[in-house]
Amino acid sequence: MRIKTMAEYAANGETPEVLFWVGCASSFDQRTQKITKAFATILDKVGVQFAVLGREESCTGDPARRAGNEFIFQMMAQSNIQVLNMYAVKKIVTTCPHCFNTIKNEYPALGGNYEVIHHTTYLQQLIDAGKIVLKDGGAFKGKKITYHDSCYLGRANDIYEAPRKVLEILDAELIEMKRCRSNGLCCGAGGAQMFKEEEKGNIRINTERGREAVETGATVVAANCPFCMTMLTDGVKEAGKEDSVKVLDLAEIIAESLK
Amino acid sequence: MQIVQQLLFVIAFGIAVYLFAQQARQIRRNILLGQDEDLTDHPNLRWRNLLLLAFGQKKMFRNPLVAVLHFFVYAGFVIINLEILEIILDGILGTHRLFVPVLGSLYPVLIGLFEVLAALVLISCVIFLVRRNVLKLRRFMSHDLDGWPRSDANYILITEIVLMTLFLTMNAADQQMQARGAEHYIATGPFWISSHLSPMFNGLSDGAVTGIERACWWLHILGILAFLNYLPYSKHLHIILAFPNAYYAKLEPKGEMDNMPAIQHEVKLMLQPELATDSPASDVIPKFGAKDVMDLTWKNLLDAYSCTECGRCSAACPANMTGKLLSPRKIMMDTRDRVTEVGKNIKANGSFQEDGKTLLRDYISEEELRACTTCNACVQECPVSINPLDIILQLRRYLVMEESSAPAEWTGMFSNIENNMAPWKFGPEDRENWIQEMNS
Numbered sequence: 072m073r074i075k076t077m078a079e080y081a082a083n084g085e086t087p088e089v090l091f092w093v094g095c096a097s098s099f100d101q102r103t104q105k106i107t108k109a110f111a112t113i114l115d116k117v118g119v120q121f122a123v124l125g126r127e128e129s130c131t132g133d134p135a136r137r138a139g140n141e142f143i144f145q146m147m148a149q150s151n152i153q154v155l156n157m158y159a160v161k162k163i164v165t166t167c168p169h170c171f172n173t174i175k176n177e178y179p180a181l182g183g184n185y186e187v188i189h190h191t192t193y194l195q196q197l198i199d200a201g202k203i204v205l206k207d208g209g210a211f212k213g214k215k216i217t218y219h220d221s222c223y224l225g226r227a228n229d230i231y232e233a234p235r236k237v238l239e240i241l242d243a244e245l246i247e248m249k250r251c252r253s254n255g256l257c258c259g260a261g262g263a264q265m266f267k268e269e270e271k272g273n274i275r276i277n278t279e280r281g282r283e284a285v286e287t288g289a290t291v292v293a294a295n296c297p298f299c300m301t302m303l304t305d306g307v308k309e310a311g312k313e314d315s316v317k318v319l320d321l322a323e324i325i326a327e328s329l330k
Numbered sequence: 331m332q333i334v335q336q337l338l339f340v341i342a343f344g345i346a347v348y349l350f351a352q353q354a355r356q357i358r359r360n361i362l363l364g365q366d367e368d369l370t371d372h373p374n375l376r377w378r379n380l381l382l383l384a385f386g387q388k389k390m391f392r393n394p395l396v397a398v399l400h401f402f403v404y405a406g407f408v409i410i411n412l413e414i415l416e417i418i419l420d421g422i423l424g425t426h427r428l429f430v431p432v433l434g435s436l437y438p439v440l441i442g443l444f445e446v447l448a449a450l451v452l453i454s455c456v457i458f459l460v461r462r463n464v465l466k467l468r469r470f471m472s473h474d475l476d477g478w479p480r481s482d483a484n485y486i487l488i489t490e491i492v493l494m495t496l497f498l499t500m501n502a503a504d505q506q507m508q509a510r511g512a513e514h515y516i517a518t519g520p521f522w523i524s525s526h527l528s529p530m531f532n533g534l535s536d537g538a539v540t541g542i543e544r545a546c547w548w549l550h551i552l553g554i555l556a557f558l559n560y561l562p563y564s565k566h567l568h569i570i571l572a573f574p575n576a577y578y579a580k581l582e583p584k585g586e587m588d589n590m591p592a593i594q595h596e597v598k599l600m601l602q603p604e605l606a607t608d609s610p611a612s613d614v615i616p617k618f619g620a621k622d623v624m625d626l627t628w629k630n631l632l633d634a635y636s637c638t639e640c641g642r643c644s645a646a647c648p649a650n651m652t653g654k655l656l657s658p659r660k661i662m663m664d665t666r667d668r669v670t671e672v673g674k675n676i677k678a679n680g681s682f683q684e685d686g687k688t689l690l691r692d693y694i695s696e697e698e699l700r701a702c703t704t705c706n707a708c709v710q711e712c713p714v715s716i717n718p719l720d721i722i723l724q725l726r727r728y729l730v731m732e733e734s735s736a737p738a739e740w741t742g743m744f745s746n747i748e749n750n751m752a753p754w755k756f757g758p759e760d761r762e763n764w765i766q767e768m769n770s
Contacts, residue, residue, distance in 0.1 A: 074765045093761070095752045104764045111768065125765060126758035129751035137704050137723065138740050139619065139730030141590045143747050145597035153601075176586035181594060222705040227585025253710050254392075257648040262704030266753055267739035270701040273653030 072115045076125040077158045087122040089114075090160050092174065094167035095130050096265075096297035102304070103297040109326035110166050110190055116329055117202040121164075127154050131173040138263035145181075148173070152183035166190045166322060168223035168296045169261070175228070189224055191234040191295050191321050198240055209328030211241040216324075217248055217289035219280070219303060220255035221296035234295050237321055241328060246287045256280050258306070260298035281306020285316055292318045332424045339421035339551075346555035353562035357635060360673040364628035369578045376577045379715070384576035389713040399454040403490065406451035407569065410497070413444050417551050427504075430516050442522030445498060449523055452494040455487045462487075469641035474660045479565065479639055486566045493553050500546035502527035506539050514540075568638035572714040575636040578629055579715035584706045587723060592616045619727025622688040623669040626724060633716040634666035643708035643718055649701040656701035658708035658718035664693035665721060690725050699725050700737065 080087050091114065097107040114121045129151050132144035151174075155163075163185050165171050175187035188196075197203045216238060224230045231252045238245055250256040259269065259276030269275055281303055284292045292307065294300045303318045310316075369376075382388045387404065390397035416429050430437050462470045462483060475483070501524035507515040509528065531539045561567050599606050620626045643658035644650045650657050668689045676682050699722055708718045729735045736744070743753045750757050 073769050076762075076765075093764075095754065095756075098761045098764065099752070099754060099756045107764055108768055123765065125762045128761055129758075130747050130753055132747070134753050135744060135747055136587055137726075138736060138743070139723070139726035139728070140736075140744050141593045141618065141727060141731060142597060143744055145590075145593050146601070147747060147751065149594075149597055149601055172583075172585040176583050177589070180589040222703070222707075223585055226706040226710050228583050254646070254707075257703045257705035257707065259648060259703055262702050263740060263743065264703050266743040267700075267737050269652075270649070270654045270656070270697055272649070272701075276648045276652050276703065279648075279652055 072112070074111055075122055076127070077122045077160075078125070078127065080122050081158060086159070088120040089122075089162045089164050090155075090158075091121045091123050092163050092165035092167075092170055093123055093128060094165060094170040094297065096169075096301075097166055098128075100297075100301070103300055106166050106297060106300065106320040106322050109320065110322035112326050113194070113197075113203070113322060113329065117197055119197075124154065129154075131170045133169045133173045134263040134266060136173075136177075137261070138266075148178060148181050148183070152178055152181055155183060155185065160185055162186045162188070164188045164190055164193045166295075166297065166320065168221045168227070169298065172223045172227050189228075189230065189233075189295070191224070191237055192230060194237045194321060194325055195233040198237060203240075203325060204330045205240065205328045206330040209241050209243075211243045211291065211324060211328060214241075214243045214291055215246055215287070215289040216241070216243045216291040216293050217246045217284055217287040218251070218293045219248070219258070219284065219295075219299055220252055221294070221299050222255070222257050222261050224295055225255050226253055234293070234321055237325065238293060241324065243291075246289050248283050248287055250283065256283065258296075258299040258302035260302045265298050265301075275306075275309075277302035277306040278309045279306075281308075281310045285310040285312045290316055291324070292316060293324060294318055294320050336422065336424045342552060342555060343418065343421065346558055350558050350562070353559070356673055356677070357562055357567075359676075360669050361628050361631045361635060363624050363669065363672065364626050364631040365624075367627040367629055369629060372581055375581055376579075379579050379581075380573060380577045382576075383579070383713070383715055384573045387713065389711070392711070399457055402447070402450040402454045403458075404569075406447040406494075409447055410444050410451075413441070413497075414551075414554060417547070421551060426514055427516055427518065430518050435519065438519035438521055441501065441518070445501065445521055445523040448494040448497050452491055452498075455490045455494075459484065459487050459491075469645040472641060472644060472657065472659070474641065474644065474657050474663060475639065479663065482564050482566075483639070485560075486564065489553065489557055489560075493550060493557070496546045496550040496553065498524055498527060500543055500550060503531055503539050503543035503546065506531040506534075507536070507543060510536060510539075512536060512540070565637065565639045568636050568714055571632065571636040575632055576715045578632065580717060580720075584709055588720075590618065590727075593618065617728075618731040619729070620721070620724035621690045621728045621732070623665060623672055624682075625728070626665070626689075626721060630665065630717075630721050630724075631669050633718075633721075634662050634669060636714050637662040637666065637716055638714065639663060640713070642711040642713065643716070646707040646711045648703055648705055648707065654698075654701040655695065656698045658722075661694060661698070661718045661721055662716060665689060668693050690728060694725060696729060696735065699729065702726075 077090065091111065093107050097103045130147050131151065132147035136144035163174060168189060171187055171189045174185065218235060218238060220231060257276060258280055284303065285307060292303055294303055300318060300320060307313055307316050307318055387397065387401060390400055419428050420426060433440065461467050501521050504515060505521060505525050505528035508517050617625065623631060639659060641659050647656065647658050672682060675685055702722045704719060706719060746753050746755055
């Protein structure tokens, strides 16, 4: 497999079907890079022609905007839009709900209009189109899986069903946490909390959510966001279940089960 | 004698309506202290929200038991107003049960329905009092409600119980007098509930029963007029403002933050200096974000007056439930308290005189604002379409852009983004590390 950048496509006078917006959180960290690699593998296997921006991608500006720094947000957003418009990008898929929310909802006001899809919705579309086929029932058959709704996919954009439909094809047992869907509990990372210590309190938010996830008895916690991934992995560790409970992104779960 | 009663009624009614109108005007003025924002787009969607969220109380049904009890109180309140219309007309015209000849046999059925509603309101309010004061539900025990707000809630419930009791007692005495064939008490047929209560007056003289009936009639209507004037000082104002608040609720996806065109423009000129010639720089330096209530939008202030302090927002807030200082309910209560204070200042001085206080810091601390994860749980939960997150984000914008006040980790994150286009210390070329690993 060869991952090609938008620049490479443009140099050959070609246009890919879709741009895979990787996002910072899934670009640098070794654990979250696995999400990126898993999703790229799926796209490659099902034959989707995709490109990444590589070094031409910048932070969407989401954490700066939510921390209150509109200047830095505008700088990032406008330069990203310049790059995207230069390549005449029409369709973007991303594994990060924060990037998804920002590009889909906040870039249009700045002149960036694209069809933006979160990878869980994209996976569901590929499944519906019969392009994703699992090997003998898949690697998760019969396993207990609980799904964590990220705030920026769930409440922020009302996407609750697509990720669950993706999990349905695994023939696994989906166990909901008490706080799920629009009642879902945050992992604690949003609103730029990822980049600072929590304020003084009784307990960390991810510890609370990790405990709730572990209490379901599931052996897999399915996530859809690289920030949630980091927070929940720590939360599960604090609950002392790091050996028996795995936190995996939906892309990783599907990639592992792919024929 | 009758004319004196009529006169007294007209005076009481007139004063009550006049005072309420004055209070309402002041609240409207206070709300309009906020910044302009056009929320008149998509009227169809807005009417739909008003019907579903305000009339239908859709979000209350996230907890069905409480929703049903609350619906009884709400339906009781709205529907019994038809009976209040008759009471007011009787008061002005000196008549007794004016609608009996008009409605005929339908009259006792209607009153019967009102009585059932009154009983349901009464029972629901008792259960609500128990939930607050005996079961001590966590969201009612929060320090947000210490002092006046906790008493306010109890006064409202007790008042409703008293009003409903007066209504039922009045009807029971009326039924007793009807049974005795008293001339003034026009025969209506039996009312569903009070006809069963009426025998408790069997041993009393005509004068005593009439006295009870009249006393209940007066106390009931004066109680309602007093309650009307209590509303503007109380969290109970939500019974009115929930409706406009649902209409003007945000229609965009909850994750979308408002754009700041002034900064958009400035950054555009920075990135594309060649555009500077066709748009001259403005002399006025705009203020970014919100420090006080006048910097917020009028919708934020309408939100504040619509809040009934139920605390569903704070109960769902991840920061609040893990012991942080942040409470979205307190954000709304603080905003309301501050705008009320500013309103009083304007009333006393003609225009706002600097009082050395602001919403930021004197009411809402940095620590509270910093704890928010922008998860939108508070916005999702609010049954009356309040958006505490919008206020939090505007105050954060002020802190960072006007005061450069941010935790050191955030300052580091800002400079990383500015210098390396990533919130961490990784350069653009590092974005291709995973690609190289896969391509090799």
